[in-house]
Amino acid sequence: MNKSQKIAQSFSPAAFIHDTEENYQAIEKLIRADEIGGLTFFHSRHSAAANFEKRAEVLDVTETFEKMIGLINRYQEISKIPLLISIDGEYGLAMRVEKTPQYPFAITLGALKNDAEIWIEEVGYRIGMDMKRSGIHLNLAPCADVNTNPNNPVIGYRSFGNNPEKVAKLAFAAYSGMKKAGIGACLKHFPGHGDTEVDSHLGLPILNKTKAELQTEELFPFQYGIDRGVEMIMVGHLAVPALTGGKDIPASISQELITDLLKGEMGFKGLVISDALNMKAVANLYPEPGELEWQAFHAGNDILCFSDHVKEGIEKIAQNSSDAEVDAVFERVMDLKKRLGVLETRPIEVPTFDWERHSKLQKDLAENYISVISGKIDSVEIQELAKAGKLGYQEFFSSGKSHFAQKLEIPFSSVEQAEKVILTVFVPSHKPLNQFGMEQTVLDEIKELAKSKPCFLVHFGNPLALKHLGKLEDFEAVVCAYQGFEEVQGVAAKTLQGL
Template sequence: MKITAEALRQRIGQFFFPAVFINDTEENIQKTERLIREHNIGGLTFFHSRASAATNYESKKKVVFNDDSYEKIKALIVRYQKAASTPLLISIDAEWGLAMRIEKTPQYPYAITLGALPENKSDLVFEVGKQIGLDLKAAGIQYNLSPLADINNNPNNPVIGYRSFGANKEKVADFAVEYLKGMSEVGILGCLKHFPGHGNTNVDSHLGLPVLKETLEELLENELYPFIKGIENNVDSIMIGHLAVPSLNDGKVTSATLSKGIIQDLLRDKLGYDGLVISDALNMHSVSKLYETKGQLEWEAFNAGNDILCFAENVPEGIEAIYKNASPDRIEESFNRIMKAKEKAGILSGNTAASGELNFEKTSQLNLEIAQNTITAIINNSGSEVAFEAHKNNKLAKLSLYKNTENTFFKTLNSELKSPEFAFENLEVSDISLIKKELENFELVLISLFVPKAKPANNFEIDNEVLELLSELLQTKKCIIFVFGNPYALPLIPNLKNALELIQVYQDFEEFQKTAGIQFLDKITLKGNLPVSIEIQ
């Protein structure tokens, strides 16, 4: 059957998933509506705001928080679906829930925290996938660009870190599959990323091009393992990372997103994957600056084997370039994959309405159960007995770093271990020399370190003065340290090996603070396992 040029262009439009922003101007919203109407685009990928899009890290634009972002996204989705003649597949990055992009929505633990769960608690990862799926449905979103199948085997990785389930390939594979199954149970499409594996890189691909030096054999042994497991379990889609693997690309340092050798030869032919392939965001600097002619990047990404062009910035030009260069068969292939995904998401009949409500209580119960099974003892010397002894002799003090003393962790401990409390909040309002002086007469200091940031840039925003204070206390006092945050921050602390007890708590959620306090007071054996390998000083 011969298809008209216009009909073919309409099909090609389905490959495009431009970025849209929850907090945007009416002018830009109308521009997107026109794009949907005129070019029959296949879907949209939502971000919080233009300032929050990852490539704006270096422009230092301030992200302005907005309490009604959730209501806004719901209304925008309805508006955009109304403009579409083919129902749109709405996507978002919700790795730890809608909270990754939207304020005042349920937040679940980071993947690194879930990675601390014992293997026999993988049902909790399934539950996280399921709850996140239900939250997406409540907003009118059908497609979560998550989870990561990347293996966390490089501590200097600036962009994966806390977003990966850990360093063990079997656990990463099992937990990623559980998360996908949880979403699938409630009808949400998932996505494994960033093929062929972004774990062992030390460049942020939002800003530059990471290069993997491994051979195919090495990749099959490690990086590719979770993706292979995902393929065996019929994963809906796989996202191609912006990273170069010269060994799979005739020695060329080309982004995987633009490499037939990686998408067609490896993923499709060798690994036998016939599901949806989506590019990583095409505005990321590792690829966005490669071509001067508008539309050429979109064509190159499609030609390499991507079905969905995520964050495509040149829609009309991209459609034309694909129309001119692609074979009708190849267009048909990608079009059919996208339609199949839309059918699975249940939207082709035109039913794109949101369903259900956000359930913060259910999230809290789930987070509590995860806390009870993830908190990890890294150094364990019966710290709680020593603390009770010091408390009896008035030799116990508590020190909170980066939160005031009114935190839930201290409040929980105070039911049995009330003692003098000190806090360092930031260099503007807190006096470290005064804190040192105040602590002189105490033998044991129970320290809660609330790591300021999850990303490793600038030492996770931990001030040098705080590291010096910790170093000094570790050399002169008995110290019990609870770290609420990314475990990759631990190697920064000098003399940490001197700690009487070191407990890794991963999150600062109320449920985690409360559980850490209860487990300490009740001398409960901790069940968590550190999911990454870390050398402490």
Template sequence: MSKSLPYSKAKDILNLKEKVGQFFMPAAFINDTEEEVQFIENLIQEHHIGGLCFFHSRASAATNFEGKKTVVYNEQSFDTLKRLINRYQKVSKHPLLISIDAEWGLAMRIENTPQYPYAITLGAIQNNTDLLYEVGKNIAKDCKLIGIHWNLSPVVDINNNPLNPVIGYRSFGEYKNKVVEKARAFISGTKSEGVLTSIKHFPGHGDTGTDSHLGLPVIEKSIEELWDNELFPFRELINEEEVDSVMVGHLAVPALSQGKKVPATISKDIITGVLRTKLGFKGVVITDALNMHSVSKMFPIKGELEWAAFDAGNDLLCFTENVPEGIETIQKKATQTTIEEAFERVWKLKQKAFSNPLPTCQELTTPETLNKKLAENSLTLFQGSEEALSDFKKEGFLKVALGKEVENHFFRLITDETLHTNNVLVALFPPKIKPKDNFEIPEPDLKKLKELLDTKNVVLYLFGNPYVLNILNYKKAKVVVIAYQDFKVFQENAAYHFLDKIVAKGELPVTIHS
């Protein structure tokens, strides 16, 4: 951007309040009212905030943790966001750093935009990191097209808790070396387009059973266990200097904070002590959203949470709801040296973002070709054999679809069906990707599937989170195949597998209970 300043000049031109303002990255919502948009414009003009993090709407999961508000979908969200970013940049004295969570593409926040597979699907791909590079690259292209500098991804949490309510499918899996390998490829692809990344959620959110939007997860592990597992991806990627920024999660890890059950986001022991000193990270540290109940409810006085997070060692305060009070409190309590050091890190990150070339393509990516390759390489034969599948087809079979209603491309390609047989081909489409309430699979469908598994020869194709298998007596199935996604290309790829046209190349990236 033409109005960005080099750090050597900015450090002398910006006053103290402007420098502190650069640490604030409040939430902005694509589907805001005009009054709410003007409120954000006032924050930008009056308080010189450093950037914005965009979310779909105030009724979306980012603020509506209990799900009591109805999300109104806007078919024009992409165009709306593009206009908003331009509008906000125009009123800002200093260029705004624009961020978003686009772990599986802009579709994570924006309707009618490209969607790529969840990380758990990518985790099933073996020996083909080029595909993950392409995913990172394509998502970055879409971000750049709309004016987003910073994709707050990838998740590098090692998910080894099947009931994890907030990570799970967002993780590349439970095998630490594979998580590092895949994150590295995704980061490289993103960087190739000049878009920033952030590894999250430090110090590792994978082995938790509490949603940090609602409460404080606690990991009761020894320092040795944490160093060997949770901290491993962060350590490796920081050592390789692959990291633009680290996002700190709202979870308590007593072994890293002198036995205290305090959120990592406000723990000086964890951020300054472990991340900065022991791991040697010199880049920008950003908080997870500060509106999340695991921390926000601890600080009834406005500005105190922002101060606690900054004092712990964070440079950027994401989704802060008390900008004026936070700036005032940090100005009063922080030392000049601390402010200057954080400002230097933040401004240099912004310089890096603004120095990248403008997008060469003026259209969003088309994910079908890449998604087809991802489907081919992730499909996993989890139980049974190709021979058992062949025998099953020779004897004839019935087709049964369970779960949510979708356009069934899988069955459309499989035309053979026998009216009287003990063989049943089941396509299971879980309504939700998260484990709450049995992935919201209707109880009658679960009963039907149990009955089929108990009484018939079942071949099961699962188009969803593989952790679904933990709630099924899947051992009774003749064959179990995991397709992970219900996209058209994933369904068609699964059909080609059933019809013996391809082999399953993927491997399950997590453990399912036997």
């Protein structure tokens, strides 16, 4: 293989499941003409930098899963060296693909009360098996970010929590589960995206902390993973001036951060993968096509994710890099492909999912993480109030998702007549934008209701949204259920009934 062919193995541009035939053929050209090493699958161009929200409203999303498998087979068939297929599926294929198993968010798993590492490794394993059977070799997960900033617009629910030691253990457990399933995984977003207030999809976050502070918080989970043999780390698009001689340079293109700190000082021996190179934090820095790809490669990235300028990138890297540099990276990428069984790739049949088994896991997990986080639940009193016609019920933002009232199986009176009221809140969005999608008028209504009579709040969704519901002490009790899955609603109902 010549130098350009070796460099091409580092490229993993985006492949969109819902796209035009013209764009599918453009990917085929990258495979045939440029001989790229891999593809990173996304749902659609509309949602490439977003997570699984509101897609059905704007797109024809029929048979997303079947389409993806068809495309994987189509692209693999024409590639000289089998492609490394990756996806960003932090909570499973469902993060990108409808009608596939969705697992709890990291913030939810971070609330597990018993045997958290064992359960999270099992979740990682299940996610990994879903992917492996679907022709995917690498999951760009889990997040090892410590979410110390509650206003973080991009991490939040994607982090296992705000304690560095806990995040380190749980992220490694998720990684280990995926590895056990026979797929690749990576800790991200080095050096730690948890204490930022800018979304790196839109701009450059700058983390102004000393090196000592970073070592006790942000860097801790990565060092923990490195010490235990983690084989891949994704570098984020955030600037950490204390580690780059005062410069506001994104970590993803910083030699000081990747080569000197991560590979040198911290002793990382595995592969480094860049965060998506189309993200505004870096994409706007180098207007000349190919220059960003060269900067990322030169900084120490082995795999370049979501490059918009593959051909020019390969040419720039070929012009500027030594044969020895290229050979070293090529060997690491090919070794990864061998380890993950990429080179033995065969056409994939569309797999079926064991939904009953998945449902049981959801229920078992919910029994472990649902918590009464404020006040007390007197289930006998709830039953007696219901029998006397003095228990009210009202739900907010449910939009057809709620089975909770049926699962309680008790009669309710009107809120006006009730002595006490059960309030359920189904948080519309797991991201903090616009108060997690909750309208202020409705939030005011909830707060007023909590002050006017004793209320039990059952919160289905991101716990970071609780701050918008007023003081927790205004409610007689608060049950945090974290997710809106039907199984979770059943377990939350039993929590109120004392079962």
